[in-house]
Amino acid sequence: MKINAQMVKDLRDKTAAGMMDCKKALNETDGDMEKAVDLLRQKGLAVAAKRAGRATSEGTIETYIHAGGKIAAMVELSCESDFVAKTDAFVEFARDLALHVAAVNPVAITREEIPEDVLAREKDIYVQQALDSGKPENIVEKMVGGKMEKFIKEICLLDQQFVKDPDFTIQELITDLIGKMGESISIKRIARFQVGA
CATH class of the missing domain: 1.10.286.20 (GTP Cyclohydrolase I; Chain A, domain 1)
Known part of the structure; x- marks a missing residue:
């Protein structure tokens, strides 16, 4: 099947992967959009596995305060470079994590920390x-x-379904972000505050 620019753009819009990665995925799957999405997600998992052991000494701290100021959450999200820490996608994900922590109140980040x-x-x-x-x-x-x-x-935060999109767990979203950013990303700390609790 002939892969055209519109197909590449559509796949890129769906996955936020690079243009060449999208084109390659479409070529490998003979233009099947769903298979191409799956292939890109698998590659993201492979990238995440390779990057898992690398140090994450940069990052951001984001907060979320629920309307009325009765519930708040704070999240420290880390990555390898200051460049990635300042990207819109990274900062937005950190904000979404803070909102998730405020809404769902996880006990621990990982299973081992419970x-x-x-x-x-x-x-x-x-x-x-x-x-x-x-x-x-x-x-x-x-x-x-x-x-x-x-x-x-x-x-457990990493096992929880994301409050804004229950089709994905927090771990799956982090893995996807690692694939897009090309760096190791980890949640270092979370805190949730509630008035009167």
């Missing part, structure tokens, strides 16, 4: 609920495992 006592308390509740419902021991374990996974996805 306090053990929070997990243990929740697990005890699920085990007791399952036992009270009369389920056999082997079923209880599977039920609790599934409920714990769901609970972790609700409280």
Whole structure:
């Protein structure tokens, strides 16, 4: 199939990938727009994996204050260079993260940072609920495992579905941004404040 400039522009608008990357993806997928989007996302994952270990000593701190000043959030988003830290896409993503933290109130950034006592308390509740419902021991374990996974996805920032677009998790959005920016990007710290809490 002949790839024209309009197709490249449409793919670029959808993915924000570079023009040559879009053209190459369309050529590799014989002009199939959806397959080209998937291919670009896969390449973004590969770039993110290569860049994961690199130091992120630049970045920005963004805040979000909800109307009325009762809830606020602050996020430190880091990257490798000052150049990327000042791009509109990077700053906008940091602002969106702050809004997300204010709205969803994650307990931790990563699964490893979730306090053990929070997990243990929740697990005890699920085990007791399952036992009270009369389920056999082997079923209880599977039920609790599934409920714990769901609970972790609700409280871990990277696993949460993005409040502005639930089709993507925060981790997927970061991976996509890494692919676009070509640098390692990480969330260093988050804080959420609520009047009276």
